[in-house]
Amino acid sequence: MENLLQIKNLTVHYNMETSVVEAVNDISLDIKRGETLGLVGETGAGKTTTALAIMGLLQKARAEIISGEIFLNGESLLDKSAKAMQKIRGDKVSMIFQDPMTALNPVLTVGEQIAEVVRLHEKCSRAEAAARAKEMLETVGIPSYRYKEYPHQFSGGMKQRVVIAIALACSPDLLIADEPTTALDVTIQAQVLELMKEQIQKRDMSVIMITHDLGVVAEICDKCAVMYAGEIVEYGTVEDVLDYPTHPYTRNLLNSLPSIDGEIKKLQPIEGAVSDPTNLPPYCSFQNRCKECMERCTEGNPKLVEVAPGHWSKCFQHYKESEAEK
Numbered sequence: 001m002e003n004l005l006q007i008k009n010l011t012v013h014y015n016m017e018t019s020v021v022e023a024v025n026d027i028s029l030d031i032k033r034g035e036t037l038g039l040v041g042e043t044g045a046g047k048t049t050t051a052l053a054i055m056g057l058l059q060k061a062r063a064e065i066i067s068g069e070i071f072l073n074g075e076s077l078l079d080k081s082a083k084a085m086q087k088i089r090g091d092k093v094s095m096i097f098q099d100p101m102t103a104l105n106p107v108l109t110v111g112e113q114i115a116e117v118v119r120l121h122e123k124c125s126r127a128e129a130a131a132r133a134k135e136m137l138e139t140v141g142i143p144s145y146r147y148k149e150y151p152h153q154f155s156g157g158m159k160q161r162v163v164i165a166i167a168l169a170c171s172p173d174l175l176i177a178d179e180p181t182t183a184l185d186v187t188i189q190a191q192v193l194e195l196m197k198e199q200i201q202k203r204d205m206s207v208i209m210i211t212h213d214l215g216v217v218a219e220i221c222d223k224c225a226v227m228y229a230g231e232i233v234e235y236g237t238v239e240d241v242l243d244y245p246t247h248p249y250t251r252n253l254l255n256s257l258p259s260i261d262g263e264i265k266k267l268q269p270i271e272g273a274v275s276d277p278t279n280l281p282p283y284c285s286f287q288n289r290c291k292e293c294m295e296r297c298t299e300g301n302p303k304l305v306e307v308a309p310g311h312w313s314k315c316f317q318h319y320k321e322s323e324a325e326k
């Protein structure tokens, strides 16, 4: 299968007045056509920053791409002008943000907002765009007679459905969903996820599903990348990563999953604090929280090692194994 998206050695910093936030540190990722990648990790891991870098939406005043390349369909995105990126966003990639309110314009009807994207993408007449927008509303489970209503007339779950309709209206090659259900009521979350799953299966698009819910990854994704302190610490198929986790952080995340019959839906926090992103250590940044850490873990920063075909892990444990084999 061909790669739709390639990220090569991407490093993104936020320059603050007195410090530098090392948000994304030398990550590389490939996403094939039609593939769904789950990007998981705690708050602050660098997931949204990675997504915004792909979209060309990093905050200009602070964010700096220190190094790296991003290719979509073989075309380099980081070289593109703001105008060219705007076109790509209406045409090839779209993003669903965590909070539907920030994505919707309160003074336009939901129908107008969907139709606008259709017109950008298809250059059709107003009437045709309106008809397509109504179809899109039905697609996401909203009756088309609500076309003329404003965002405030919709519940949170319905608003997120509208956001999904807008994101899908341009038939993107790549859809980035950044914690699309986190801001919703638990009962609504499952419905919106079901809708996303259905649309992902129906459309031949690649998806980056950003979430801290490993259940969502298991249900929707093909591949999984685990981020910690701006780095990818484990990557592989969902089966590899969830059934045979090889990085201590992934194992920790899985251990912190509540039992299926438990009441708590969110991950339990892992003991200890995440490394300060303005002052990352020159060695493994998970070392201070790692129950499996060894002496060499404070001596250097391990690289990703291929522990099995296509399954990568960034931990000295795997260095040891391969050394022992020699």
Ligand SMILES: Nc1ncnc2c1ncn2[C@@H]1O[C@H](COP(=O)(O)OP(=O)(O)O)[C@@H](O)[C@H]1O
Binding pocket: 014, 021, 022, 023, 041, 042, 043, 044, 045, 046, 047, 048, 049, 050, 059, 062, 277
């Ligand atoms: N606009 C910004 N300005 C300064 N720091 C930021 C900004 N956005 C994110 N950060 C910081 O960058 C790091 C990565 O954040 P983010 O990419 O939002 O992670 P995630 O989406 O995994 O929670 C965090 O330390 C966060 O505080």
Ligand SMILES: [Mg+2]
Binding pocket: 047, 048, 049, 178
């Ligand atoms: Mg985020």
